[in-house]
Amino acid sequence: xxYYLVDYENIHNDLDNLINNTSNGDSIVLFxxxxxxxxxxxxxxNFTSRNLKIDCFKVITGTKNALDFQLASYLGYLVGENxxxxxxxxxxNDKGFDCLCEYWESIGVSVVRIxxxxxxxxxxxxxxxxxxxxxxxxxNKVNNDITLEEVKEIVKENSEAEFIVDVLNxxxxxxxxxNKISKxxxxxxxxxxxxxxxxxxxxxxxxx
Numbered sequence: 385x386x387y388y389l390v391d392y393e394n395i396h397n398d399l400d401n402l403i404n405n406t407s408n409g410d411s412i413v414l415f416x417x418x419x420x421x422x423x424x425x426x427x428x429x430n431f432t433s434r435n436l437k438i439d440c441f442k443v444i445t446g447t448k449n450a451l452d453f454q455l456a457s458y459l460g461y462l463v464g465e466n467x468x469x470x471x472x473x474x475x476x477n478d479k480g481f482d483c484l485c486e487y488w489e490s491i492g493v494s495v496v497r498i499x500x501x502x503x504x505x506x507x508x509x510x511x512x513x514x515x516x517x518x519x520x521x522x523x524n525k526v527n528n529d530i531t532l533e534e535v536k537e538i539v540k541e542n543s544e545a546e547f548i549v550d551v552l553n554x555x556x557x558x559x560x561x562x563n564k565i566s567k568x569x570x571x572x573x574x575x576x577x578x579x580x581x582x583x584x585x586x587x588x589x590x591x592x
Contacts, residue, residue, distance in 0.1 A: 385409065385469070386566075387462055389455050391476035392416040392423075393443075395499070399427050402475055402498075405559075408435040415455050417443045449480075456484055463493055468573050471566050473498050494566070494576035498559060529553050530585055538581045552582070552589055561591060 388402065392414050406412070412431065414423075431438050441458070443451045459472060472488070472495040474481045481497045488495035530552040532545055539545045547568065555561045561582070566575045585591075 385411065385466070386471045386473065387411045387413065388473045388475050389459055389462075390414045391451060391455060391474070391478060391481075393419070393451055394476045394478050400430065403427070403430045403434060403436070405563075406434060406436055409437070411437040411439070413458065414438065414440045415443055415451050415458075416440065417445055417451060452478070452480060456481075459484070459488075459495070463488070468493050469571075470494075471562075471572050471575065472496075475499075489576055489580060492573045492576050494562075494572045494579070496559075496562060530589055534585065538578070548578075548582070552585060552591070555591060557592055558586060561586075 390412060393416065443454055474497045476497060477499055485495045485497050530549055532549050535545045535548045539548055551561055551564045562579055565578060569575055
C-alpha cells in the first residue's frame with residue numbers, strides 16, 4: 385500500500401498529476417491550515433473516482449513549521465501501525481523533509497519526497513562515488529545501458545537481475561524505478577534496501 389502525506393500549504397491545488405499516478409486503494413493524507421484550506425470539486429471527484437482513501441488534518445498552528453512537525457509525527461505513527469508493510473511519499477517542494485527521508489531509509493523504511501507537479505523523486509541520500517573511466521570502459525556498454533554483470537553484483541539471482549536491468553534501462557525517473565520495484569516485490573523493506581543499493585547506477589543511466 386502507498387501512503388501520500390501531502391504538505392498542502394506547500395503544493396496547494398497542484399494535485400492532479402499526483403492523483404493520476406496513484407493506484408486504487410492508496411491513501412492520501414492532506415495536511416492543511418487556516419490560510420490554505422480550499423480544494424476544488426474536480427480534485428475531490430478525482431479522489432473518489434480512483435477509490436482513494438483520503439484523510440484531512442487541519443494543522444494546529446502557533447509555532448514555525450507546525451505543519452512539518454505534525455506531518456513528520458503522523459508519518460511515524462503510520463510506520464508503527466503498518467510495521468513497514470507500506471511505501472510512504474511526502475508530497476512537498478520543501479527540501480527540509482529530505483533529512484527525514486534519509487533517516488527512515490537508513491533503517492529500511494521506504495520514504496521518499498516527491499513534487500506533486502512533476503512526481504520527481506528528490507535525492508535524499510548521498511550518492512556513492514561514480515565509477516572510474518577504466519571501470520566504465522571495462523563494461524563495454526552501449527548507450528549507457530546498465531549491464532547484467534553490474535546488477536548481478538547487487539541481485540544474485542539471474543531472473544531477478546534481468547528484471548532489474550529491464551527496469552533501469554526503461555526508466556527515466558527515480559520515481560518510476562521505485563514504483564516498478566515496489567509493485568514487483570510488494571515488500572516495502574526489501575524495496576527500500578534494493579532501491580538504496582541501485583542508486584549508484586542512476587547516474588550512469590542518467591535517471592533523474
